[in-house]
Amino acid sequence: MSEYSEIDDLIPDVDMPAEFVERINRAPAEITDEAETFMPRRNFLKLTGIVGGGLVLGFALSGAPRTLAAPKGTEASTDTAFTSNVFTPNAYIQIKPDGTIVIAAKNPEIGQGVKTTLPMIIAEELEAPWESVSVIQSDIDAKRFGRQSAGGSQSTPRNWRPLRQAGAVAREMLIAAAAKTWGVSKAQCFADQGFIVNRENNRKLSYAELAGTAAELPVPNGKKVPLKKRSDYKLLGTFVPGVDNHSLVTGKPLFGIDQKLPGQLYATYTKCPQFGGGVKQANLQEIKALPGVVDAFVIEGNGIQTELLSGVAIVTKSTYEAFQAAKALRVEWDLSSAATDSWEDIQQKASALTDKPGAAKKSKGSVDKALATAHKTVSGYYTYPFLAHANLEPQNCTAWYRNGKMDIWAPSQTPQSIPGLVSSAVGIPAEDITVTQCRIGGGFGRRLMNDYACEAAAIAYRTKAPIKLMWNREADTAHDFYRVGGFHKLTGALNAEGTLTGLRDRTITFYPKDADDSRPVRAGNASSGNLQCPEIPNLSIEAHPLPLQVPTGWWRAPVSCSLAWVYQSFIHELAVAAERDHLEFLLEQFGAPRWTGRRRAGDFNTERAIDVVKLAAKNGDWGRPQKDGQGRGLSFYFSHLGYFAQVAEVTVDEQNNVKVDRVVVAGDVGMLLNKSAGVNQVEGSVTDALSVLAGQEISFENGAVQQSNFDTYPLLRMPAQPKIEVHWLSTQYPPTGLGEPAFPPLAAAVTNAIFDATGKRIRTMPISKEGFKVI
Amino acid sequence: MTAINFVLNGEDREVDDLDPNTPLLWVLRDRLDMVGTKFGCGRGLCGACTVHFNGNAMRSCLLPISAVAGQEITTIEGLAETDDSGNEQLHPLQDAWIASDTPQCGYCQAGQIMTAAALLKANPNPSDADIDNAMAGNLCRCGTYKRIRQAIHTAAENSVPGGTGE
Numbered sequence: 014m015s016e017y018s019e020i021d022d023l024i025p026d027v028d029m030p031a032e033f034v035e036r037i038n039r040a041p042a043e044i045t046d047e048a049e050t051f052m053p054r055r056n057f058l059k060l061t062g063i064v065g066g067g068l069v070l071g072f073a074l075s076g077a078p079r080t081l082a083a084p085k086g087t088e089a090s091t092d093t094a095f096t097s098n099v100f101t102p103n104a105y106i107q108i109k110p111d112g113t114i115v116i117a118a119k120n121p122e123i124g125q126g127v128k129t130t131l132p133m134i135i136a137e138e139l140e141a142p143w144e145s146v147s148v149i150q151s152d153i154d155a156k157r158f159g160r161q162s163a164g165g166s167q168s169t170p171r172n173w174r175p176l177r178q179a180g181a182v183a184r185e186m187l188i189a190a191a192a193k194t195w196g197v198s199k200a201q202c203f204a205d206q207g208f209i210v211n212r213e214n215n216r217k218l219s220y221a222e223l224a225g226t227a228a229e230l231p232v233p234n235g236k237k238v239p240l241k242k243r244s245d246y247k248l249l250g251t252f253v254p255g256v257d258n259h260s261l262v263t264g265k266p267l268f269g270i271d272q273k274l275p276g277q278l279y280a281t282y283t284k285c286p287q288f289g290g291g292v293k294q295a296n297l298q299e300i301k302a303l304p305g306v307v308d309a310f311v312i313e314g315n316g317i318q319t320e321l322l323s324g325v326a327i328v329t330k331s332t333y334e335a336f337q338a339a340k341a342l343r344v345e346w347d348l349s350s351a352a353t354d355s356w357e358d359i360q361q362k363a364s365a366l367t368d369k370p371g372a373a374k375k376s377k378g379s380v381d382k383a384l385a386t387a388h389k390t391v392s393g394y395y396t397y398p399f400l401a402h403a404n405l406e407p408q409n410c411t412a413w414y415r416n417g418k419m420d421i422w423a424p425s426q427t428p429q430s431i432p433g434l435v436s437s438a439v440g441i442p443a444e445d446i447t448v449t450q451c452r453i454g455g456g457f458g459r460r461l462m463n464d465y466a467c468e469a470a471a472i473a474y475r476t477k478a479p480i481k482l483m484w485n486r487e488a489d490t491a492h493d494f495y496r497v498g499g500f501h502k503l504t505g506a507l508n509a510e511g512t513l514t515g516l517r518d519r520t521i522t523f524y525p526k527d528a529d530d531s532r533p534v535r536a537g538n539a540s541s542g543n544l545q546c547p548e549i550p551n552l553s554i555e556a557h558p559l560p561l562q563v564p565t566g567w568w569r570a571p572v573s574c575s576l577a578w579v580y581q582s583f584i585h586e587l588a589v590a591a592e593r594d595h596l597e598f599l600l601e602q603f604g605a606p607r608w609t610g611r612r613r614a615g616d617f618n619t620e621r622a623i624d625v626v627k628l629a630a631k632n633g634d635w636g637r638p639q640k641d642g643q644g645r646g647l648s649f650y651f652s653h654l655g656y657f658a659q660v661a662e663v664t665v666d667e668q669n670n671v672k673v674d675r676v677v678v679a680g681d682v683g684m685l686l687n688k689s690a691g692v693n694q695v696e697g698s699v700t701d702a703l704s705v706l707a708g709q710e711i712s713f714e715n716g717a718v719q720q721s722n723f724d725t726y727p728l729l730r731m732p733a734q735p736k737i738e739v740h741w742l743s744t745q746y747p748p749t750g751l752g753e754p755a756f757p758p759l760a761a762a763v764t765n766a767i768f769d770a771t772g773k774r775i776r777t778m779p780i781s782k783e784g785f786k787v788i
Numbered sequence: 789m790t791a792i793n794f795v796l797n798g799e800d801r802e803v804d805d806l807d808p809n810t811p812l813l814w815v816l817r818d819r820l821d822m823v824g825t826k827f828g829c830g831r832g833l834c835g836a837c838t839v840h841f842n843g844n845a846m847r848s849c850l851l852p853i854s855a856v857a858g859q860e861i862t863t864i865e866g867l868a869e870t871d872d873s874g875n876e877q878l879h880p881l882q883d884a885w886i887a888s889d890t891p892q893c894g895y896c897q898a899g900q901i902m903t904a905a906a907l908l909k910a911n912p913n914p915s916d917a918d919i920d921n922a923m924a925g926n927l928c929r930c931g932t933y934k935r936i937r938q939a940i941h942t943a944a945e946n947s948v949p950g951g952t953g954e
């Protein structure tokens with residue numbers, strides 16, 4: 014049985030840092046906040062007609078494709094033949110007479126598990142038995158669902174409160190319905206796994222039996238309904254497999270790339286390999302004569318990288334014919350405003366620039382003085398490359414323009430941005446554009462961008478038939494929005510006691526060529542300097558600007574994914590120079606257990622940092638002797654509201670083959686909502702970070718990317734994956750997301766372990782450039 | 789071109805009017821609307837497109853439809869069986885995959901399962917090293933390898949000795 018208490022969070026849910034989603038693309042017309050997601054009930058329960066003797070509600074919960082356009086993979090329509098005793102307290106929940114509880118999953122599923130975890134939050138408060146819950150992917154509709162996006166590990170923290178409230182509202186209405194039925198007070202009733210129970214006599218009424226009565230009751234204010242205590246949770250915190258698993262393992266069409274419409278055609282879109290180049294002319298007549306080609310045409314585009322660049326569209330009857338025709342395409346490019354960036358050149362410039370003082374981005378005390386009076390100083394030059402996202406599902410999008418309306422089926426992390434972007438790129442009103450979200454074969458930040466959706470829409474606009482735009486792997490690698498590379502010349506000062514007294518970081522900030530050099534490129538590393546050493550008395554982060562034309566973007570744990578390696582490696586270098594234990598030295602940087610900043614979730618809490626570092630060290634056998642050729646490394650980082658520490662154990666042979674034997678992870682994300690998806694994200698992050706460390710690098714010459722497929726941009730394969738152990742610290746903070754924060758610490762844990770094993774300090778990523786091979 | 793006949797998931801199929809070099813992958817996805825088999829690289833590097841060709845794991849992105857004439861193909865859609873009363877009987881690997889929650893994004897998983905099914909047929913009780921060996925050609929961008937290995941072991945344990953069959 015359950016008792017409901019007031020909200021049990023020790024600190025209020027926070028305003029999330031407005032870091033990613035708002036800045037991505039253009040904001041959709043209007044995104045309402047949580048308050049508006051609870052629309053008055055009359056909007057949903059309007060009677061619109063009579064079918065088969067039952068009343069039909071005018072409100073569709075979700076996922077109801079227009080009959081003509083019904084794409085494969087969308088769940089069955091839920092708005093047909095509703096009878097009057099279907100209970101729909103809000104946009105997320107329907108309780109049907111047969112006892113089925115339908116819960117809408119609002120956000121895009123990119124593998125982070127939100128299609129399962131977000132409905133679990135609702136089901137928990139609703140006291141719905143998970144076996145009777147059927148999850149459907151919701152429509153894209155800001156009015157009903159608020160922000161719908163997958164980015165910044167924000168689905169959990171942003172939805173934690175509103176989704177609990179959505180479940181609790183329905184539960185309270187069912188309780189009120191039972192009280193009314195029995196003629197007793199509400200206090201005499203409680204909800205228990207699909208039933209309302211009468212405390213006095215243990216009589217029960219099922220949700221299905223109560224649905225009709227509940228539907229007639231007033232909807233309580235979501236902000237006032239009582240929420241369950243964490244100690245009463247039955248579902249949250251358990252191991253719940255993904256709701257799409259059966260469909261996935263039997264090959265059902267769920268993904269964007271699986272969509273098919275009646276009379277659908279296929280398309281490729283070829284852009285200039287040099288970023289920003291335009292089409293002068295192409296052998297369109299020749300292309301049109303090729304087998305299967307229906308049309309071929311030039312699209313001028315609007316010149317905006319995140320929308321529609323100039324290119325050549327080829328429309329065909331099949332994907333193969335489209336790919337074949339694209340191979341035969343010959344384009345004369347207009348290179349007048351094309352990129353000419355050279356990675357070689359940038360590396361040389363950066364190395365020279367970072368020898369000199371740069372513009373101060375962050376400073377505290379006097380680093381010059383600390384260095385001048387240091388007992389010992391330590392220096393190191395760290396560099397890391399640009400990265401591609403390499404989603405296994407290449408970019409694609411399906412679009413259909415008919416009767417002045419555009420329908421788009423998009424594997425997008427920000428589907429709500431699409432109408433605005435397409436409207437700008439193609440010139441049709443945003444109101445005439447409808448977006449359906451599809452399951453996504455990997456996000457990692459690539460699909461925060463919607464360039465592929467603009468391209469598909471532009472092609473569909475001209476073709477007047479449904480088209481599926483397909484990128485091949487080579488196009489996907491060559492036209493990404495890359496994680497920026499970076500350069501850090503670090504110098505640290507130690508006093509006679511071996512305490513860190515100062516640190517200077519001379520780094521590079523990329524800014525868009527022909528723009529103001531004080532505004533960094535998208536997801537640039539400018540001025541972040543997120544050292545996470547609050548005790549340090551003297552600090553100076555200096556930056557030199559360099560122009561960049563290569564498009565950049567958010568990449569799993571943006572900024573943190575690269576900075577964590579630099580800083581956590583250098584802290585280890587300093588500990589070694591000070592002849593101190595790394596664990597002790599790292600803990601010293603945190604100081605006393607406390608909040609730094611204003612006690613908001615985005616502020617650094619040293620107590621949580623200390624606790625996860627200790628937990629990782631304990632489970633990672635910190636200090637236990639190892640054999641020759643073995644090494645152990647430690648690392649920590651706080652990002653995306655999650656605290657993670659990792660210990661890596663490696664064995665390195667004479668040929669510098671590195672076997673990562675074990676990675677021990679300790680994390681604090683408040684409360685783990687789904688043990689399965691949560692651990693999956695940690696294992697995935699560790700593996701991803703090892704992939705990056707082992708051999709990933711995007712290089713470019715004359716403004717064009719040099720890698721093309723998985724042979725030149727390798728992903729880690731099964732034999733190289735280490736043992737991964739995950740330990741959780743359960744704290745009373747609100748639960749936060751897991752798509753990103755387990756990624757940043759891994760690289761330094763491994764390179765610190767390689768140092769421990771070999772005495773060789775790795776300061777260049779990937780480690781293949783330093784002659785090491787991950788096996 | 790003349791029609792090509794082959795057996796797909798136990799049923800005779802005929803396709804015509806297409807370039808004989810068309811890879812099986814695109815015939816499955818575009819022509820036959822069987823989209824469980826996925827496109828990842830088109831060059832035999834990722835394994836997302838793995839099907840069974842006469843019982844062996846094969847990359848369908850490199851397999852011209854002309855080479856499929858008269859042969860037997862099984863895709864992820866045909867891995868489960870139907871029992872006498874018409875109920876779906878999942879392959880032990882599919883059961884293990886669901887229970888262990890192996891998929892993250894799920895995009896690679898059909899290819900992973902098809903490779904694993906061919907492995908179990910040849911080697912009903914594989915060691916970790918056997919699994920690593922057999923699965924090394926299948927990329928998972930999300931890093932689900934650990935659960936894949938566990939699920940293969942689980943399926944092997946849950947199968948009748950002597951193999952899982954299809």
Ligand code: FES
Nearest residue numbers: 828830832835849
């Ligand atoms: S698509 Fe066939 S191996 Fe990658």
Ligand code: FES
Nearest residue numbers: 894896928929930
């Ligand atoms: S689960 Fe995403 S690629 Fe394997």
